[in-house]
Amino acid sequence: MEGAATGIGGIVRDVYCMGADVIGVMDPLRFGDPDGPNAARVRDIALGVVDGIAQYGNALGVPTYGGEAFFDASFDDNCLVNVVAFGIVEESGIIRSRVPQEAKHVPYDLILVGKPTDASGFGGAAFASERLDGSAATEKQGAVQVPDPFVKRVLAEAIKDMLKFARDHKVPIGFKDLGAGGISCAFSEMPEASGFGAKIDLDKVNKAFSGLLPEVIACSETQERFAIAVPSRVSRDIVRIFNQKFEMPHLYTGAGAVIIGRVTDDGRFQITHGGRLVCDAAMDAITSGISYRREQSERRRTIVAPAQSSENLKGSLLKLLGSVNISDKSPIYQHYDQEVQGHAVIRPGEADAAVEMFVPGANVALVASIGSHSRIGLVDPYAGGAWSVFEATRNAACVGALPLCITDCLNFGDPEDPGVFHEFVESVRGIGDACRALTLFGDNSPLPVISGNVSLYNQSEKGGAIAPTPIVACAARLDDASRARGFALKQAGSRLVLLGKLHDDLGGSEYERLFGNHGHAKAPQPDFGFEKKLVQLLVAAFANRLVLAAHDIALGGLLVTVAEMVIASSPFDLGAELELDGASAPRLFSEMGGVVAEVSGASWDEFSVLAAKHDVAVHEIGRTTEQAELSVVDDESFSVRIDELRAAHTGRIAEILYG
Template identity: 50%
Template sequence: MAEASVLPLAEADPEGLGKLLAAEGFRLTPDEAKRMLDLLGRNPTRVEATIFDTMWSEHCSYKSSRWVLRSHLPTESPDVILGPGEDAGVVRFGKHRGVDYALVFAHESHNHPSQIVPIEGAATGIGGIVRDVACMGAEVIGVMDALRFGDPEGPRASAVREIVRGVVDGIWQYANPLGVPNLGGDVFFSGRYDENCLVNVVALGIVRADQVVRSRVPDAAKREPYILVLLGKPTDETGFGGASFASAILEEGAHDQRGHVQVPDPFLKRVLLEANRAALAWLHAQGAPFGFKDLGAGGIACASSELAAAGGFGMDVDLDRVPTPQGDFPPEVISCSETQERFALVVPERLAPRVLEIYNVEYALPAVYEGARAAVIGRVRDDARYRILKGGQPVCDAAVDVITAGIEHRRAQRPRAPRPAGAALPPVHDHDALFRRLIGSPNLGSREPLWRYYDTEVQGRMVIRAGEADASVMAPVPGSPLGAAMSVGGNPWYVAADPYAGSAHAVYEALRNLVCVGARPTALTDCLNFGNPEDPEVFDEFVRSVRGLGDAARAFGPSGTEGPPIPFVSGNVSFYNESSTGRAIEPSPIVAGLGVLDDYAVAVTGAIKRAGSVIVLTGPREDRLGASQLRHALTGDTGGDLPTLDFDRERRRLYAVLEAVRRGWVLASHDIAEGGLAVAALEMALGGFASQGLGLQIPISGLGGTAPEVRLYSESPGFLLEVSKEQLTPLLDLFKSLGVDATMIGRTLAEPRFRLLDGGLALVDADLADLAAVHRAAIRPYVE
C-alpha cells in the first residue's frame, strides 16, 4: 500500500475519530470505523474507507432493517424461483409452446435525488429499476411509479408543484425513449411530504425460466479462468457518494449536493439493453455459465465484490482499464462512482473477445455515446481475496466477505403516543357540494392528466392500461394467452394512524386490485419509506409496519385459500426521509402486487359495460372513518379508528370475486378504497360514460342506518361489481356458499347521469360530463 493513500484512523481518540471521519466526508460512525479497523487489522486506504462507507450505508447494507425483514416477511412459495437476495425476484409464469416462462419483479426508491433534482432523480430511478430486472436476463416490459408529494395548496405550494412537474417529466423523458411502457401507478398528496417527496418505482420483465441469470460468479470459474467485463457509459464522478447521501437526513441547502445525483441517458440505455440481449443469447447458446449484475449504488466496487462473494470467489479489479472521460479521477471515485447506464458481466476468458465484439462493433457503443464501450477490467480469483489496483499497486486489499458482509444495528424502539381521536364530524347539509369537493381533491381526482405523458402502447403488449382498471394487464409472451397483472399503492394516513393495521391494509388493497381484473395474486414487493431509524418512535413504526405486511401476506395464499403465503420476492427500504428541521414523512410502506391470468381475455376493466345491468356491493360500510378522505375534508385531521380488516373474511371475499370474474359473471369490477363507495361508483360510471354514454344510479337506503356520508364515503374494504341480471343469482349463490356478503345496490342507466339516492332524496343527481370535468381538473394545475 502506498503510505499516502492510508487514513490514520487507528491513532485517533473517539472524539478525534468522529471529527476526522466528518472532515473526510464519511458518514461512518466512530463505532463503525472501529469495526472496520478490526476487520482489516490496520488503517484503511482512502479507497477502502470509501467502500466501507458506501457498503455500510443503510441504502446498501440494510443494517437497521435486515433482521426485521427476515423475521416477519414470508419470501417463499411454490411460485418463487428466486426471492430476496438477488437484484429482482423471479416467479413462475406459465408454459407456452413447451417453454416455461418466468416474471421478474423489482421495486426501488429514488427519494432524496428526486427532491433535490426532480427530473434527473426520477429519471435515474426508472433507469436503476430497469437495470435490476434486465440483469436477471429478462426483457423489461413495463414500469410503474408510486409517488408521494407535498401539499400543492399548502405553504410550500410553489416548490411542491415544481417537484411534481419535474418528477413526471423525469419519468416520461426516460421511459418513453427507452421503449418501456408505463403501466400506471399511484399518487398521494400530503403536507408531510413537503420537504421529502417519494419516488418509488417498480419494473416487470419476462424471461425463459431456464435462462434466468444470477448475480454471481458461477462455479465454473473453479475450472477455467473468468474475467470481469464492464459495459456501458464511461465512468465519471457523477453519483459519487450517492448511497451515503440516500442514507442521511436532507440538510438545508441540499441542492448543493446535486453532484450525488446520477446523470441519465435513456438512448444509450436502449442500445445497451439490446446489446445485452444479443450477448446473453450468444452466451446461453455456448452453454457457458456466466454472471451478470447492474451497477447501481457503490458502482464498480459494490458490483464486483458482490458478484465475487455470492459465488465464493475473489476478484482483482484494475482501475487503469476502466474507461473514463478525458482526464483522470481519484481511485475512490472510479471505484464507487454511480455513473448510470452500466452493467458488469463475468464470463469465461475464452469467450471475452466475442462479447466485446458484440458491444463495441455490432452495437457500436462507442458511436452511441463518447467513451461508452465494453472493456475487460478484472479477473476472478479462487482465493476469496478482493483487490482493486491502480498503477499496478493495490488501493484496496481485503477478504471479499469483509467487504460484503455488512453490519447490523438493533435499534431502540418506543411506541409513539396515541393519536388524538379527532374532532367530531360536522353535519353535512349539501351532499352534492361535498361530493364535488371530494372528487375534485388532489387525492381523489383523476390521474389522467399525469398518465397522458406516459407511453403505454410501446411494445404492443398492453391489454388493460393505466386508469382502465385497478391493475394493469399485459400479454408478456407473444402468441400466448397468459396475462400478467400489476398494481401498486398504499395509504400513508392509515399507516400513520396504526402502522400494523395500515400496512396490512396496503397488502389487501394490492390483492383487491389484482383480483378485480381476474388475476391470481402471485407475489408482492414492498418499498418501505420511513424517517430516521435512530429515532425509537420511527423505528417502532417500522417494525410494526413490517409485521403487519407479513401477517397479512401469510393470511392469503396464492390460491386464494389457506396454504402457502403470498411471498415478498423483492423490495427496498428507504430511511432518513426527514428534513434537518426534524420533520419526517408519514410512514409510507408501498406495496406492489403481481398476478397471473391463464387467459387475459377474461380480464375485466372498471368501466360499466351496458345499460340495465345491476351493481353488487360486497363489503359492509362501517362507521369507522379514521384517516379517511371524508374526515380530512370535513375536519382537517386524520384521527379516529381505521376500517376493520378481518384477514379470514377478506381472503374469502377475494376468492369469491376472483372466481366470479373467472366464470365470466362480472362485467366490470372496482375495489372500494380512498373515497369509499361513492368515488368508486363514479369512477366506474365515468369509464362507461366515456365509452358508451352510460350512467349509474346507486340507492344507499339499504346499507344501514348510519348517516348518508358514512355509507357513501366509508373506506371499509370491498368491491363494486357490475353483473348482468341473468348472472345475478348464480353470483349471489357463489358468495353465499363461501360465507361472503353480497347485496344488489344499484343499476346502470342508458343516459349519462350519476345518481346517489337515499330513500326519496337525491343526494347527488348530475350529468356525468359535468362530474367528469370536476374530476379531471383536480391535479391538472400541478402537472401542466
C-alpha cells in the same frame, strides 16, 4: 428530473440482469402539499418527476402502465419516486447476480460494460441515507446520477445478443447492475455471493476524463453500467459484441466493454490503481452489512385539522372527487407511452390494475397493480402495511387475475428515531401477516414477497419524517385476457353489489383530510380471512364471465367508487341508482370497505351461488340505469348529473403541473 429518470433506469437494469425482457413499469409517487407554504417547490418537483419518468421510459421503449400520485404535507421536504418494473424470461434462461460455481475450475474475468465512469453519483448511496437540508442542495448535486436512455436502449439490444451467445455456447455467466456504490459494490457482491474473491485494476476502467481519484472511480454511481463475470476463454467474444457489433465506443465517447479484473479464490477484494494496492479487504467485511439494535416506541402523529367543514352528502362527494388525491390523473399518465411494445390490454385510468399480453399468439396476460396507504399508516402503521398488500391484491382480482407474488418498497423516516422505527417494524409486520393470510394456491403457502427495497432517512433537518409509506406491487396471472374488464359501468339494468362490509372508521381517509373524522378517528382494520375469500370469489367470477365491472373501495369510500364507475362509462354515459338504507356519511366515505361489482340480471343467480360457495356476503346496493346520473336514495337523497361528476373529477392536477 434526473432523479426520477434514474429511478426508471436503475430498476430496469435490475430486470435486464436476470436475462429478462422488460415489458413495463409502474410509478407510485409521493409529493408535498400543493396548497401549503411550499406549494411552488412542490409543483416544480412534481413536474420534474413526471417529465423525468416520461423522457426516460418513452425513449427507452418501455411502457409505463400505471402508478399513483399522492400529495401530503409530510412529503414537502422529501418526495418519493418509487418505480416497479416487470420482465419476462423463460425459467431456464434466468441469470444470477453471482459468479457461477464453474469459476472453481476455470478462470473467470470481470467485465465492465456501459458508459465511461465519471464522478456523477459519487456518494449517491450515502446521500440517500442523510436527512435532507434544503440549504445544501447545490453542495449535493454531484451525488445525483445522470441517466441516458438512448445509450441504455442500445445496451439493452447488445445484452440480448450477449445472452444469446451465452446460451448458444452454454457459457455460465454472472450479471449485475452497477447501482449504489458503483464498481466497488457490484464487483464485490457478485463474487462474494458464491464464495469467491476478486481483483480489480482501476487503470483498465473506461473513464470519461483523466485525473479521477481511485475512490471516485471505485464508488461513483455513473448510470448505464453493468458488471459481467464470464469464463476467460470467451471474454474477448463478449467484449466484441458490445464494442464492435453494437459499436458502443462510436455511440458515446468512452463507452463500451472492458475487462477490468478477474475472479480469485482467496475470498478477498483487492483494488489496484497506478500499480499500487489501494484496497485489500475480506469480502464479507464489505458485503455483510452492520447489525443494529434499534430502540422503538409507539407514538401518535398529529393529524392536521381540516381546512373546510363537512357538507351534505352531495357536496362532500363532489369535493372528494375534485380532491388532489382522488381526481383525474390523466395529466400525469398521458405523458407516458403505454402503447410501445404493443402489449397493453387495459391502460391507466380504465381499471384498478394494468393488463398486458406478452406471449404472441397466447391469451395469457400479466396483471400489475399497486397498493399503498400513507395516511392510514400515520394513524396505524400495522394496518397501513396490511392494507397496502390487500389493496394491491384486490386491484388485481378486480380484473379477474390471480395474485402470484408481491414486491415492496418500504419508505420511512430516520430509523434512529424510536417512533419512526416503530412505524417501520409495525408496517413490515402488517405486510407479513397479510401475505400469510393470502393462501391462494390450494395449500398453506403464503403469497410470496419476491423482492423489494428499503428507503430510510426520508426526513429533513427540521425533523419532519414522511408518513410511513410501504408501497406494494402485485404481479398476477390472467389465463385469458379477454375476461378482463375495466371498472366502467357496462349496461343498464345490472345489479350493483357490495362485496364486503361498510364501517365508520375515518382515520387516515381522504374524507378526514378534507373534513375531519367527527370522532371516527380509528383506522379501518382488515379482516384477514375475508380478503382471501374476496380474491378467490372475484377470480372465479371473472373466469365464468359473471362480472361486468369491479372497483375496489379505496380513497373516498363507497360513493366515490360508484361515481368513478359512472364517470368511466363514456361514451355510453350510464348512471347508477343506489339504495343505501340510511347509511351515514362516515360509512359512505370510509375506505377499504370491500369491492363494488356490476352483475347482469342473467348472471345473478349463478353469481349468488358462487359467492355463497366462497362464503362472501353479497349486499345489493343498487342498479345501473340509462339516466346519466348518480342517484342516491337515502335519508338524504340526492342526484348528480354525469357532466357534473366529470367536471368535479377533472380536479387540479393539470393546474398543479402546468400552472
